[in-house]
Amino acid sequence: MVKVRRDTGKAVERLRAVGLRPTRQRVELASLLFRNGDRHVTAESLHDEASGLGLKISLATVYNTLHQFTHAGLLRQVVVDASRGYFDTNTGDHQHFFLEDEGTLIDIPGEEITVAGVPQPPAGLSVDRVDVVVRVRRG
Amino acid sequence: MVKVRRDTGKAVERLRAVGLRPTRQRVELASLLFRNGDRHVTAESLHDEASGLGLKISLATVYNTLHQFTHAGLLRQVVVDASRGYFDTNTGDHQHFFLEDEGTLIDIPGEEITVAGVPQPPAGLSVDRVDVVVRVRRG
DNA sequence: CAATAGTTTAGAACTATTCTAAAGTAAGAG
């Protein structure tokens, strides 16, 4: 008989696959982040969520973990707000609606949206990525 | 005989036109910002520039002034970096290259670049603006 | 188990930005 608290197995595998030790904290955060579909979190929102579920983890570790996951390719960062950093579990080609009133992000699939007419970058530089943010408000 | 230290007259007019008192500090900053073509500044870069020219102005006033100019429609803000806020003297329709290594912005005219296929925003919300950031690096 | 490299964390430190409240100044009235 195996005792399973949560769907922790997949998280452990996922961590091992990218060369990260499956510590309790990393497994718990990975479970929260990758359980369902795509998510957009800030360090503090994720920390609050974990704390609210009774998980014991420091904010510093949440920051460390989000960066490690990002460097491992499990997450990407999204810049939409000068005062908060967002992390996105969807690392594929896509763009965002940003609800300025709520501070929330909604994905726009990469197949739906297109950017045309990007001029050639200045000499010696190459395009790293093209980000589109559609800012929306009530009204 | 009129003593003119700088091209200060246009700045004074511009401030009066938007209902801002032409104080020494606002006139000096407006002169720096709007003298030549388009500029992209951070509060600190503008403060450094002013200080370097021997102008006496506090960083708090630079922040105040940049926000007042923005609210008056003389500037707009650009979000490209989670750790710094940029202000843009070009308030027209355009997008940006962001040189991630240097932290500098280059305009892309609005007529050159196009975004197609933006889905309808969620119910009750309307599009405020669409921002495109083309992130470029050496290589 | 023991040894060790990697990890977590409390709290200090940092950085960009905003706030406070006291001193200074532009603008209109007289």
Next chain:
DNA sequence: CTCTTACTTTAGAATAGTTCTAAACTATTG
């Protein structure tokens, strides 16, 4: 002009998000 007042500037304190430090802890391997 000069007075009066509302607006402005500013030094320094305060915030907020994030990173750093270094000491305690733990996953992994032999």
